[in-house]
Amino acid sequence: MLEIKDLYAGIDGKEILRGLTLSVQPGEVHAIMGPNGSGKSTLANVLAGRPRYEVTSGEVLFEGKNLLDMPTEERAREGVFLAMQYPVEIAGVNNIYFLKAALNAVRKHRGDEELDALEFLQLAREKMKLVELDEAFMNRGVNEGFSGGEKKRNEIFQMAVLDPKLAILDETDSGLDIDALRIVAEGVNALRSEAHSVLVITHYQRLLRYLVPDFVHVLANGRIVKSGGKELAEELEQKGYDWVETAEVA
Amino acid sequence: MSAVALDIRERASEAFAKLGWPTPRVEEWRYTNLAPLQRVSWKTDDDTQPTESDASMAGRAAHEWIFVSGRQVSGADAYATSQEPGRWADVERNALVALNTMHMQDGARIEIPANEVVDGFLHLLFIGSGDGIWSHPRNLVVVGRNAQVTIVETYVGTGKYFTNAVTEIVAGDGAVVDHYRIECESLEAYHVGNVFIHEERAANVTSRSIVIGAALARSETHVALAGEGASIALDGLFAGTGTQHLDNRTVIDHIKPHCESLELYKGVLDQHARGVFDGRIIVRPDAQKTVSRQENRNLLLSESAIVDSKPTLEIHNDDVKCNHGSTIGQIEQEPLFYLRSRGIGEDEARSLLIYAFASEIVDRMKIEPVREQIRRSLFQLMPERLPERRGGTR
Numbered sequence: 001m002l003e004i005k006d007l008y009a010g011i012d013g014k015e016i017l018r019g020l021t022l023s024v025q026p027g028e029v030h031a032i033m034g035p036n037g038s039g040k041s042t043l044a045n046v047l048a049g050r051p052r053y054e055v056t057s058g059e060v061l062f063e064g065k066n067l068l069d070m071p072t073e074e075r076a077r078e079g080v081f082l083a084m085q086y087p088v089e090i091a092g093v094n095n096i097y098f099l100k101a102a103l104n105a106v107r108k109h110r111g112d113e114e115l116d117a118l119e120f121l122q123l124a125r126e127k128m129k130l131v132e133l134d135e136a137f138m139n140r141g142v143n144e145g146f147s148g149g150e151k152k153r154n155e156i157f158q159m160a161v162l163d164p165k166l167a168i169l170d171e172t173d174s175g176l177d178i179d180a181l182r183i184v185a186e187g188v189n190a191l192r193s194e195a196h197s198v199l200v201i202t203h204y205q206r207l208l209r210y211l212v213p214d215f216v217h218v219l220a221n222g223r224i225v226k227s228g229g230k231e232l233a234e235e236l237e238q239k240g241y242d243w244v245e246t247a248e249v250a
Numbered sequence: 251m252s253a254v255a256l257d258i259r260e261r262a263s264e265a266f267a268k269l270g271w272p273t274p275r276v277e278e279w280r281y282t283n284l285a286p287l288q289r290v291s292w293k294t295d296d297d298t299q300p301t302e303s304d305a306s307m308a309g310r311a312a313h314e315w316i317f318v319s320g321r322q323v324s325g326a327d328a329y330a331t332s333q334e335p336g337r338w339a340d341v342e343r344n345a346l347v348a349l350n351t352m353h354m355q356d357g358a359r360i361e362i363p364a365n366e367v368v369d370g371f372l373h374l375l376f377i378g379s380g381d382g383i384w385s386h387p388r389n390l391v392v393v394g395r396n397a398q399v400t401i402v403e404t405y406v407g408t409g410k411y412f413t414n415a416v417t418e419i420v421a422g423d424g425a426v427v428d429h430y431r432i433e434c435e436s437l438e439a440y441h442v443g444n445v446f447i448h449e450e451r452a453a454n455v456t457s458r459s460i461v462i463g464a465a466l467a468r469s470e471t472h473v474a475l476a477g478e479g480a481s482i483a484l485d486g487l488f489a490g491t492g493t494q495h496l497d498n499r500t501v502i503d504h505i506k507p508h509c510e511s512l513e514l515y516k517g518v519l520d521q522h523a524r525g526v527f528d529g530r531i532i533v534r535p536d537a538q539k540t541v542s543r544q545e546n547r548n549l550l551l552s553e554s555a556i557v558d559s560k561p562t563l564e565i566h567n568d569d570v571k572c573n574h575g576s577t578i579g580q581i582e583q584e585p586l587f588y589l590r591s592r593g594i595g596e597d598e599a600r601s602l603l604i605y606a607f608a609s610e611i612v613d614r615m616k617i618e619p620v621r622e623q624i625r626r627s628l629f630q631l632m633p634e635r636l637p638e639r640r641g642g643t644r
Contacts (some may be wrong), residue, residue, distance in 0.1 A: 071590070071596070073594060081591075093602050099593070101598065158592060
């Protein structure tokens with residue numbers, strides 16, 4: 001599904017990813033862990049096509065297509081979803097209107113019928129329950145006046161509605177209390193299937209207790225320095241990141 | 251014509267003879283040059299006919315008055331007043347007010363009796379038409395003690411005409427007034443509008459100014475908070491494209507203590523359009539416990555669009571809470587990326603954000619037909635920037 005080959009990328013002329021290689025197959029959940037500054041968020045942003053991030057060399061294929069050549073919206077329509085670390089507030093753009101426009105853009109791209117207002121509301125209500133978001137939120141501006149936890153749950157709600165093939169969670173767990181963490185994990189678990197892949201980017205292991213990964217990778221200095229199964233996350237929690245960084249030097 | 255009216259016209263003539271047309275050398279006219287207007291030999295249209303207009307809100311407004319080129323062509327015989335205009339507008343120092351007063355034509359002359367609450371809204375529709383035709387509508391709205399009313403002025407038209415309107419609003423003790431001024435003139439027309447609002451004790455006035463039309467528009471709102479505890483909210487939205495020049499000037503005079511003024515003006519400018527916001531707030535020595543907030547935010551959609559923002563505070567006592575600010579910027583990258591990252595195309599994402607910027611002013615208007623009219627006008631003004639939706643919730 002996702003093939004990242006020897007990727008070098010950065011922002012404002014500063015190189016952050018230095019030869020990252022990763023392969024994600026359909027149905028797999030991969031966790032990317034690493035200390036601050038290791039390039040975790042850069043990876044997420046490069047995959048989603050955030051402005052200012054520049055790829056200097058390497059390749060990213062999504063279902064065999066060159067992802068880096070696509071504008072941001074096309075990546076989304078192809079089925080890549082980024083749950084953002086800091087979802088922005090957009091006053092004046094109605095949440096439900098925005099999400100319906102997004103879903104219909106995605107459906108049109110896939111050759112599916114667009115949903116009318118009623119069909120969309122039905123779908124939205126169902127998914128809202130999944131993340132325990134109150135319907136009142138839907139008629140506000142996008143993320144307007146949402147608490148930190150509500151913003152993260154809104155990201156997962158949008159993900160559930162858009163039904164992406166590859167979901168990238170960029171530190172979705174940061175700043176969440178345990179209840180919100182559980183809700184977020186359940187939302188993602190509900191999406192898990194043979195056709196869906198998830199890339200969980202996180203600093204801590206706690207989200208991975210609820211959202212159990214198939215693979216764990218440790219990112220340091222812009223490259224994956226260690227890969228393993230879910231037990232690697234626990235090992236990291238006990239030994240800290242110094243352990244892998246030292247291991248890399250040795 | 252009454253003796254009072256004759257007298258005021260004479261005074262206005264004298265004042266205009268002294269003042270002359272304003273030039274950019276005058277500080278208040280630094281950014282706007284009326285020279286193109288002075289080259290035209292303007293005439294009044296003495297043979298106006300009733301005209302159909304889709305800006306009419308007949309059936310939705312409680313009462314509607316329609317004026318064509320400054321002459322009343324239809325209107326309700328309701329809330330008529332015997333008071334004469336002229337007491338509140340500044341004829342001596344404001345040349346365009348003097349010009350209006352010397353050529354004063356029809357307009358609403360309304361008085362809401364004390365304690366009366368008017369249901370719905372009153373609509374004043376001004377239709378301009380004809381190249382080289384000028385009009386000088388003059389409105390007077392007197393709102394009695396504890397009375398309540400909503401008044402909408404709409405300016406539309408076709409051709410290269412010139413509207414020079416003056417509206418005086420007097421809000422008595424405890425009166426509540428919601429005033430809308432929708433300037434959607436022909437894109438070839440010239441428009442100057444002066445609004446004077448005089449508030450007595452504990453009066454509560456909201457005045458909303460929409461400036462979308464005209465090749466050149468100058469919109470002035472003057473507020474005198476002349477009674478303790480009076481409050482004013484000024485909302486403004488100006489949106490221009492092509493070579494439109496839209497100049498907004500507001501003056502809020504805090505005369506008495508415990509008054510409050512809240513002001514938010516937003517500008518959206520595309521192509522070679524130029525916008526001006528000149529907002530002045532005066533707090534007099536007696537106006538202790540004044541609360542005043544003024545904000546001007548501008549969105550530039552092209553490299554060659556210009557906006558001049560000049561907020562000014564003049565505070566003459568130290569027991570006040572005032573803040574003001576202004577911003578000029580482009581569409582922000584973060585929200586744009588967010589919308590696109592969900593699959594929304596770049597053009598549609600931009601139009602959502604432009605509309606969102608303007609909608610802050612539109613959405614807090616209380617009259618749905620007015621909100622609808624403004625949305626329609628915005629979409630017509632900037633069809634590439636704001637493609638009309640295929641329906642659905644906004």
